[in-house]
Amino acid sequence: MTYLDVLIIGGGAAGFFAAINIAEQNPNLKITILERGKEGLQKVKVSGGGRCNVTHAEFIPQDLVLNYPRGEKELLGPFHTFMTGDTIEWFEKRGVELKIEDDGRMFPVSNSSQTIVDCFLNEANKNKVNVLYNQSVIAIKKQNKVWTVITKQDEFSCNKLIVATGSNTKIWKVLENLDHTISQPVPSLFTFNVNDKRIKSIPGVVAQNVEVKVIGSNLESHGPLLITHQGFSAPAILKLSAFGALELAKHDYKFEIEINFIGLPFNDCLERLKTLKQELNKKTLFKFSQFELPKRLWRQLVLASNINETTTWADVNKRQLEAFANQLTKAVFKVDGKSTFKEEFVTAGGIDLKEVNFKTFESKLHKNLYFAGEVLNIDAITGGFNFQNAWTGAYIIAQNISE
Secondary structure: OEEEEEEEEOOOHHHHHHHHHHHHHOOOOOEEEEOOOOOOOHHHHHHHHHOOOOEEOOOOHHHHHHHOOEOHHHHHHHHHHOOHHHHHHHHHHOOOOEEEOOOOEEEEOOOOHHHHHHHHHHHHHHOOOEEEOOOOEEEEEEEOOEEEEEEOOOEEEEEEEEEOOOOOHHHHHHHHOOOOOEEEEEEOOEEEEOOOHHHHOOOOOEEEEEEEEEOOOOOEEEEEEEEOOOEEEOHHHHHHHHHOHHHHHHOOOEEEEEEEOOOOOHHHHHHHHHHHHHHOOOOEOOOOOOOOOOHHHHHHHHHHOOOOOOOEOOOOOHHHHHHHHHHHHOEEEEEEOEEEOOOOOOEEEEEOHHHEEOOOOEEOOOOOEEEOHHHEOOEOOOOOHHHHHHHHHHHHHHHHHHO
């Protein structure tokens, strides 16, 4: 049996961040991280396509929380304590400079997630945080205010226990034995599988400022849309997948979406097409795209409106114009399944938020038991927001333990 002051289950972003912050303020505490794999920080390593999307350049708490389908209300207070600006400062103080990209995502200037991994490993080592690998937890018990954690190899006891295991179903089962309620996990960030001849031949095409609705629901989003070999991706789709995670799971990921490719209402689009019919009467519809649509997408929508490649604007009839306006503003696609977004597997689900005190991130059921990161029923859209939740929770836990 190993006796510790602080034990952290989970060698990921939240676990290392909590350990380092506690150790810096309490150099005499015995702090250990248990990681179930042979190396930690794997999610950090693959995030952002291997560049690590550390956070997002959103500096107002009330705006930042809008990116969390689950956790919006609970994170408002914590973000007033530690948020984006604090994250930037934390990394800069430890020699890691971050940069802001056009879409607001923030990455290390090195463009390599290894920079963040190395920072955590170096800081943990410098502050004498012990990291143990291949430690798969099978039970957590509490006796006389002391926590006992049993792994396949060892037993540990501690005064303060932090669970930062991310979306780990085995740990959720263990926590259920401590009477915590688990919201069952479903995928939260995923792309839509669509098999449709309109998009089959044009993977790689991106349409900007697209509006997407899930038919028969209140779910809708807007933003860039990427056509892939499997169907649709990019922010317009990923926002829908995050905010619709529970509802879309109920439909077994089979549903219909309506896409407005140009952001205009049907009637406004039709009037614009009638004007183009007068202005471009000798030109063919097929060759010259309008509304700033990518040429390859424009052509597929022309063909889908029963307009052939040689038809001029002058020759297009009323029925064809209406069909084309429909393709541009109300195109319906059948979604049949989903695909994981890159390597970033994010789930909706985890510890019921009503059972956590968000001033401290401590369990309301058990004193000296804390939760950080995606082990909680908190998730966000893509863009660095899930990491910001991890940094904030871990920092507040560290402050509470250090008081």
